[in-house]
Amino acid sequence: MAFTVEQTEGGARAGILSTSHGSVNTPVFMPVGTQGTVKSVTPGELTEIGVRMVLGNTYHLYLRPGTDVISGAGGLHRFSGWEKPILTDSGGFQVYSLSKLRKVDDDGVTFQSHLDGSSHRFTPEGTVGIQRALGPDVMMVLDECTPYPCDRGYAGIANKRTVEWAGRCLAEFSRSEGLYGYEQAIFGIIQGSVYPEIRKDSARALVGMGFDGYAIGGLAVGEPGGLMYETIGICTNEIPAGNPRYLMGVGTPANILEAIERGVDMFDCVLPTRNARNGMLFTGKGPMAITNARHAGEHVPVDETCGCYCCVNFTRAYLRHLFNVREILGPTLATIHNLWFYHSLVAGARAHILDGSFLSWKSEKLKEMEPGGRESGARRQSNQHSSRRVL
Amino acid sequence: MAFTVEQTEGGARAGILSTSHGSVNTPVFMPVGTQGTVKSVTPGELTEIGVRMVLGNTYHLYLRPGTDVISGAGGLHRFSGWEKPILTDSGGFQVYSLSKLRKVDDDGVTFQSHLDGSSHRFTPEGTVGIQRALGPDVMMVLDECTPYPCDRGYAGIANKRTVEWAGRCLAEFSRSEGLYGYEQAIFGIIQGSVYPEIRKDSARALVGMGFDGYAIGGLAVGEPGGLMYETIGICTNEIPAGNPRYLMGVGTPANILEAIERGVDMFDCVLPTRNARNGMLFTGKGPMAITNARHAGEHVPVDETCGCYCCVNFTRAYLRHLFNVREILGPTLATIHNLWFYHSLVAGARAHILDGSFLSWKSEKLKEMEPGGRESGARRQSNQHSSRRVL
Numbered sequence: 001m002a003f004t005v006e007q008t009e010g011g012a013r014a015g016i017l018s019t020s021h022g023s024v025n026t027p028v029f030m031p032v033g034t035q036g037t038v039k040s041v042t043p044g045e046l047t048e049i050g051v052r053m054v055l056g057n058t059y060h061l062y063l064r065p066g067t068d069v070i071s072g073a074g075g076l077h078r079f080s081g082w083e084k085p086i087l088t089d090s091g092g093f094q095v096y097s098l099s100k101l102r103k104v105d106d107d108g109v110t111f112q113s114h115l116d117g118s119s120h121r122f123t124p125e126g127t128v129g130i131q132r133a134l135g136p137d138v139m140m141v142l143d144e145c146t147p148y149p150c151d152r153g154y155a156g157i158a159n160k161r162t163v164e165w166a167g168r169c170l171a172e173f174s175r176s177e178g179l180y181g182y183e184q185a186i187f188g189i190i191q192g193s194v195y196p197e198i199r200k201d202s203a204r205a206l207v208g209m210g211f212d213g214y215a216i217g218g219l220a221v222g223e224p225g226g227l228m229y230e231t232i233g234i235c236t237n238e239i240p241a242g243n244p245r246y247l248m249g250v251g252t253p254a255n256i257l258e259a260i261e262r263g264v265d266m267f268d269c270v271l272p273t274r275n276a277r278n279g280m281l282f283t284g285k286g287p288m289a290i291t292n293a294r295h296a297g298e299h300v301p302v303d304e305t306c307g308c309y310c311c312v313n314f315t316r317a318y319l320r321h322l323f324n325v326r327e328i329l330g331p332t333l334a335t336i337h338n339l340w341f342y343h344s345l346v347a348g349a350r351a352h353i354l355d356g357s358f359l360s361w362k363s364e365k366l367k368e369m370e371p372g373g374r375e376s377g378a379r380r381q382s383n384q385h386s387s388r389r390v391l
Numbered sequence: 392m393a394f395t396v397e398q399t400e401g402g403a404r405a406g407i408l409s410t411s412h413g414s415v416n417t418p419v420f421m422p423v424g425t426q427g428t429v430k431s432v433t434p435g436e437l438t439e440i441g442v443r444m445v446l447g448n449t450y451h452l453y454l455r456p457g458t459d460v461i462s463g464a465g466g467l468h469r470f471s472g473w474e475k476p477i478l479t480d481s482g483g484f485q486v487y488s489l490s491k492l493r494k495v496d497d498d499g500v501t502f503q504s505h506l507d508g509s510s511h512r513f514t515p516e517g518t519v520g521i522q523r524a525l526g527p528d529v530m531m532v533l534d535e536c537t538p539y540p541c542d543r544g545y546a547g548i549a550n551k552r553t554v555e556w557a558g559r560c561l562a563e564f565s566r567s568e569g570l571y572g573y574e575q576a577i578f579g580i581i582q583g584s585v586y587p588e589i590r591k592d593s594a595r596a597l598v599g600m601g602f603d604g605y606a607i608g609g610l611a612v613g614e615p616g617g618l619m620y621e622t623i624g625i626c627t628n629e630i631p632a633g634n635p636r637y638l639m640g641v642g643t644p645a646n647i648l649e650a651i652e653r654g655v656d657m658f659d660c661v662l663p664t665r666n667a668r669n670g671m672l673f674t675g676k677g678p679m680a681i682t683n684a685r686h687a688g689e690h691v692p693v694d695e696t697c698g699c700y701c702c703v704n705f706t707r708a709y710l711r712h713l714f715n716v717r718e719i720l721g722p723t724l725a726t727i728h729n730l731w732f733y734h735s736l737v738a739g740a741r742a743h744i745l746d747g748s749f750l751s752w753k754s755e756k757l758k759e760m761e762p763g764g765r766e767s768g769a770r771r772q773s774n775q776h777s778s779r780r781v782l
Contacts (some may be wrong), residue, residue, distance in 0.1 A: 036712060040719040044700065065687065065712040073690045073708060081704040296456065299464045309435065313472040317464060321427060321456040328431040328719055 001137065001185035001212055003244045003265075007354050011236065011263040014353040017244055019085045019137035020182035021077060022052065026244065026265040027346040029256070030055045030087060031273060031339055035064065036080040039273050040331045041339070043082045048309065049336060050343045053085040053137075055268040058130055059094030062120075063113055067133040075135030075180045087138040087187075087268075089248070090127040090169075093217075096145045104144060106161060124168035128176065128186075135180050140215060141169040143189040148222040155193035162191045163205045170209050185212035187246060190235050193218055194227050203238035213244040216264070220250040229258050236263035253282060253345055254370055257362045260349050267346070272338035277331040279323045282341040286369055288316075290334065295320040308340035309333070392528065392576035392603050394635045394656075398745050402627065402654040405744040408635055410476045410528035411573035412468060413443065417635065417656040418737040420647070421446045421478060422664060422730055426455065427471040430664050431722045432730070434473045439700065440727060441734045444476040444528075446659040449521055450485030453511075454504055458524040466526025466571045478529040478578075478659075480639070481518040481560075484608075487536045495535060497552065515559035519567065519577075526571050531606060532560035534580040539613040546584035553582045554596045561600050576603035578637060581626050584609060585618050594629030604635040607655070611641040620649050627654035644673065644736055644760055648753045651740050658737070663729035668722040670714045673732040677760055679707075681725065686711040699731035700724070 002018040003026075015026040031038045031046065033054045038046060046054065056076055061067070065079075073079035076086055092109070095102055099111035108123030124142045131139035142165050144158040166188045173186045188206035192198030206214060216235045219228050232247060239245050246266035247259050256267055272282065279291040283303040288295075290302070301311035302319065310319070310333040322330030348365075352358040393409040394417075406417040422429045422437065424445045429437055437445065447467055452458070464470035467477055483500070486493055490502035499514030515533045522530035533556050535549040557579045564577045579597035583589030597605060607626045610619050623638060630636050637657035638650050647658055663673065670682040674694040679686075681693070692702035693710065701710070701724040713721030739756070743749040 035716045035718055036709070037718050037720040040723075042700070042720065042723065043704070060716075064716050065708070069688060069708055069712070072688050073706065078690075079706070079709055079712075081709065297460060297463055299469075309433070313434070315464065315470070317456070317460055318427070318470055318472065321460070321470075325426045325451075325455050327426055327428050328722065329428045329433065331719065332431075332433065332723070 001183065003213070003242065005241060007356075009353045009356055009358045010261065011233075012260050012349070012353050012358050013263060013265060014350045015244070015265055017053075017085070017265070019185070021083060021085045021137055024052045024085055025347070025350055027256075027260050027349050028053055028266050029342045029346045030266065030268040031342075032057070032268055032270045033080070033082070033086075035060045036070075036076065038335075038339075040277065040328070040335045043080070045309070045332075045336055046082070046339070047084070049340050050347065051084075051339060053087065054082060056080075056086055056088045056134065056136060057091070057094060058088045058127060058134065059091035059098070061088075061134060062091060062130050063115060067130050070135075071133040071179065075133075077135065085138070086136040087246075087266075088131055088134050088136040088140065090131070090140045090142040091122055092127075092142050093145050093249070095122060104161070106164070108142075109144075124165040125172040128169050128172040132176055132179055132184070135178065135182075136184065137182075138185045138187060138213065139173075140187050141166040141189055141211075143191055143217055145221075146191060146193045146218050148193065150193040152193075152195055152198070155191075155195050155198050159191045159198050159202045162189065163202060166206055166211075167209055170211065187211055187213040187215050187244075189215045189217040189248070190238075191218045194223055194231050196231070196234050199231060199234050200238055203235055207238065207240060211243070213246060213266075214239045215246040215248050217248045219247065220255070220269075225255070225258075228255070229262065232259050232264060233262045239263075253342070254366055256342075256345060257349065257366060260346070260353075261359070261362060272342045273335050276334035276338040279330070279334065281319075281334055282338050284368055290316060290319050290330075291323045292320070302337055303341075306337065306340065306344075308337050310337040310340075392574065394604065394633065396632060398747075400744045400747055400749045401652065402624075403651050403740070403744045403749050404654055404656060405741045406635070406656055408444075408476070408656070410576070412474060412476045412528055415443045415476055416738070416741055418647075418651050418740050419444055419657050420733045420737045421657065421659040422733075423448070423659055423661045424471070424473070424477075426451045427461075427467065429726075429730075431668065431719070431726045434471070436700070436723075436727055437473070437730070438475070440731050441738065442475075442730060444478065445473060447471075447477055447479045447525065447527060448482070448485060449479045449518060449525065450482035450489070452479075452525060453482060453521050454506060458521050461526075462524040462570065466524075468526065476529070477527040478637075478657075479522055479525050479527040479531065481522070481531045481533040482513055483518075483533050484536050484640070486513060495552075497555070499533070500535075515556040516563040519560050519563040523567055523570055523575070526569065526573075527575065528573075529576045529578055529604065530564075531578050532557045532580055532602075534582055534608055536612075537582060537584045537609050539584065541584040543584075543586055543589075546582075546586050546589050550582045550589050550593045553580065554593060557597055557602075558600055561602065578602055578604040578606050578635075580606045580608040580639070581629075582609045585614055585622050587622070587625050590622060590625050591629055594626055598629060598631060602634070604637060604657075605630045606637040606639050608639045610638065611646070611660075616646070616649075619646070620653065623650050623655060624653045630654075644733070645757055647733075647736060648740060648757060651737070651744075652750070652753060663733045664726050667725035667729040670721070670725065672710075672725055673729050675759055681707060681710050682714045683711070693728055694732075697728065697731065697735075699728050701728040701731075
């Protein structure tokens, strides 16, 4: 894996992430493909939208279909028919958010499947092994996520464990090899809740180990927007300029623009896909609840300025009807639209970084999208953050 | 609308149906788009499969979103983003199969919505008016469907009413005009259960009125395959060679080939789409239940000879996983595959009629698909017929 920063504007960066499965322009938004599919769309539709990298969830794929099936297919790319770059998380976040019973010790975490109650154990070495079998272009270390609020003491303990596990993951990664003839990369994850000193310690320890990239974890779990942005800035400040920076599980369009300003290159979040399935569509003028009766007779596109397959071919009235009668095509078209919106947002940010107009464009964009102002927008949607990456 | 027979082989015909929304090669299979969408696929995917004509259900569209919404959009083509030919039924079949309470009198049928119990009335004139508002290229007359078994007396009464209503529909059709600047056509429906004399009377009476095309209704409702084929032959024999012949709601691949041999040009059925959503895939060697555990590790296409998007890009193992974890992409890919199978079947029949090899090709095809023989195949699936066109 290689990463090149092409242009900066203040903290914001436009770059290129090169992997064995192709290159990705950054900033990039990775749709979430929890169970080996981005819900309700085909890989062909993703490609048409402009998506060049997706995320897979190790926890879900490990449970179903299991790593044996995926390695039998020759890895997740071949299994899922997505031959472009893939990043997988380590499964840690889902263990904390989904499994019924879990017990963390210094060596790893034992948990019960949320599906059938069966008992499983993730260790740092084990999750690297699973991700060798899944075969993503980028794998993540096993970390211990903290909730919000989180007292300083526990934030420190969880981060200490996260850093130790990161070292063990990296050692296991170095000892092992990719199974499918192409290179994999591994990213460390910075934890430390909203405590600047712990975040700095975390980042420095990980940077000292020399990962391919660095993620910021443990945010968008309910903290105020301002505190999230501050913490992002503290972290990106510690990550070497030559490495990609990945903000996990974030967030709203406003969150993403603020994070890009603070130097983040990569994002993933369920918001566009999950909200789509609930009939919430992102537009340049703010969100639209398509099931609202007032759209029943609106024979115009969801967003007249949008170039997606949904907006070019269908109307609000039709989409509202599809949701109203519970047709699968409703979530499909809404997902295409929302992913197009997110892709256009980061592609727009990139274009404006390249020509030096990002900051002014960002201010305009935020004003258009969030009539109540960016902070109120972040707060308004904070309840949606707390369930990040849990599909 | 124009219909040209290009070539015949025995009773089988290859033709072209020309409408204001384009031409359709026959024999044609029309996927069922009950509520203004062929379930789980986009119009773009339908086009890629080769689909050139779809069916819409007047009963469902009349209830939701309602004819006012669809006429506000400029008709069903524009509303649903499907700019190729559309045929709508009259709603009669759904009144009989879906509504909780219904009362037929000589003037029409009063029924309660299966959704909310609200009371509605369809008359011959009314269903023509609704279909003027929906704007299909081909509309159907209101008929009275008979179940199987059906005593001869009731079959005669229902047919008498069907013929009278057909006359009223045709008169209303002649009195009125299309609302959207293009031509619509109207087909009569031959009823008469499995009684040859009633079927002949029905066909002759309708042909005497001069419809644009003629449908065979009231079949695939539980009668034995042999009796269905015999009845089809009796009907097609009465329909002038220059008119298209449409067998409503039929059927299995074997049913379709047998009906083509007997001179049928047009088909619709929920089998490929509904079975797809239940994980039942049609293949050249018979049906495949993709959820079966034995497919979990089969990293090969559903059908290696198939050129559909599903078979070219994905494996049985992946499809089985999608169904197992209830991902929307499962029904989507299975629907694409099954519609491709049905489209290829009728396109294959057409190609072989054109070069005079239909009968021998048909025998081979039936042997490959139905190891137990065609009759046992038809019986085996007869339980699926009884719920035809009810999505």
